[in-house]
Amino acid sequence: MSEQSLGFGTLAVHAGTEPDPATGARQVPIYQSTSYVFRDAEHAARLFNLEEVGYIYSRLTNPTVSALANRVAALEGGAGAICCSSGHAAQIMALFPLMGPGCNVVASSRLYGGTITQFSQTIKRFGWSATFVDTDDLEAIKAAINEDTRALFCETIANPGGYVTDLDAMAKIADEAGIPLIVDNTTATPYLCRPIDHGATLVVHSATKYMTGNGTVTGGVVVDSGKFDWSASDKFPSLSAPEPAYHGLKFHEALGPMAFTFHSIAVGLRDLGMTMNPQGAHYTLMGIETLGLRMQRHIENAKAVAEWLEKDPRVEGVTFAGLPSSPSYEKAQRIVPKGAGALFTVAVKGGYDACVKLVDSLNLFSHVANLGDTRSLIIHPASTTHRQLEEEQQIKAGAAPNVVRISIGIEEVEDIIADLDQGLAKATA
Known part of the structure; x- marks a missing residue:
């Protein structure tokens, strides 16, 4: 069967990998090697000239890392993928072939604080x-695009607020402008x-998050749909014009x-x-x-916790897009019909000080600058991940001073709620 006909769970286990041809090892080996022996001088020349696919040096490609890239590309329905050292690296890698001095990207105001800083x-x-x-x-999106715009950028489910983006509408605007839509799907x-x-x-x-799922390694991935016509205009010379470092090769024309x-x-x-690194790719x-x-467990737990929090008198509001009261609810039914994820914010009565007390009062939740772990996690964005932003920017990003961000894990949901209950009691006493 082709990979296109396989279900998500099957692809998650099998896509991009086969038993090791040398040993028959079923799990993908960690190819802990910097370099690879060429068959002969002609083989080396063809690899360096992009006339043959293979391994040269692990800064470029590595069999373990390539297996991960192929698996993520299959899960996302893309033509190819590139793995890199972190989610932030992935964002720069995505923009690098598109941008140049004087060029701009139009981005959602609801982004992870680190991304806002990186972009601004x-x-x-x-x-x-x-x-x-x-x-x-x-x-406003259409008005922000000008002749120097090279991409639109957004998150499927925004971090930290849990807002859902209308990707279909964004893609239509990008198509009309002749520019790519880049989506952070972390x-x-x-x-x-x-x-x-x-x-x-x-x-x-950011493969650091749900992809790995256990808080052990950092990583990033860029997946290309393979559907954009990079030669339709002169906006993307890195991909459409001759590349001096490869004897005038035109990447889009050739590949x-x-x-x-590539x-x-x-x-x-x-x-x-x-x-x-290959060990990170293996994890x-x-x-x-x-x-x-x-x-599945994340979203089941998140829905139950969000419903409980919304009814709690110590809480001013919950941004979970799976709640009918959420302004993102209708979009969530179209864009993420299986569930609205497990990341959202909670506005706590008592403001900034109550949020800090809540973070310090929890026992099951881990206070960390991460999300997507098997463990339930909490952070106060205004004093940490979004601290570098002005308060107006924090509010626009969904990280106002009176909210905490929670990432719901896969523990027993009764235990998660019990910990929040006792923490809120101390925070709002």
């Missing part, structure tokens, strides 16, 4: 810029949503649907060096095997 501050050093808009305001995972099915060009992941993937390896990883491969099982 750090990318300026490359001569790039970002314009942030409320992605619920489609006219909080949804391909189990809940495949953005490419909604028109996205590129999908990025078609795999142009972005460029990201042959140029992006070669020169930026944001490489994923993530093992984590993905149970992704569907874990996500």
Whole structure:
């Protein structure tokens, strides 16, 4: 059977891998090697000239890392994928072939705080810029796009607020503008949503989160749909124009649907060096095997916890998109019909101080700057992940001073609720 005909759970276990040809090992080996022996001089020349696919040096490609890239591409329905050292690295890798000095990206104002800082501050050093808009305001998105815009960027389920983005509407706007839509699918995972099915060009992941699922390694992945016409305009010369480092090769003309993937390896990883290590890839491969099982438990627990919190008089509001009261509820039914994820914020009566007390009063929840772990996690974004933002920016990002972000784990839901109950009692006493 082809991979296209296999179900999610089967792909999560089998996609992109086969028994090791040398030993028959069933699990993907950790190829802990920097380099690979060439058959002869001609073989080496063909590899370096992109005339043959193979392994040269582990900054570029590694068999363990390639297996992970192939598996994630299969789960997302993409043509190819590139693995790198973190989710933040994946975002730069996604933008790198598209941008140039003077170019901009139009991004959702509801993003992870670190992404807002990366886009509003750090990318300026490359001569790039970002314009942030409320992605619920489609006219504002259109108005923000100009002749220098090279991409739209959003999250499927926004971190930290749990808001759901209308990917179909975003993709339509991107298509009309002739630019790619880049979607961060970290909080949804391909189990809940495949953005490419909604028109996205590129999908990025922090594999650190749900993909690995156990808080052991960092990693990032960029998945290319293989459907964008990079030669339709002169906006993307890295992919459509001759590449001097490869004797004038035009990546899109020569490689078609795999142009972005090969460029990201042959140029992006070669020169930026944001490489994923093979042991990290191995951990993530093992984590993905149970992704569907874990996500089902995550969303079941999250729904029960959110419903309980919404009724609690010590709580001012809950942003879980699976609640009928959420402004994202209707979108969630279309974009993430299996469930609205397990990440959302809770506004606590008593404001900033009560949030800090709640974080310090919990026992089962871990106070960490992570999400998507098997364990339930909590953080106060305004004093941590979004601390570098002005209060107005925090509010726009869904990280107001009076909210905590919670990532619901796979523990027994009764135990999760009991811990929140006693923590809220102390925080609002």
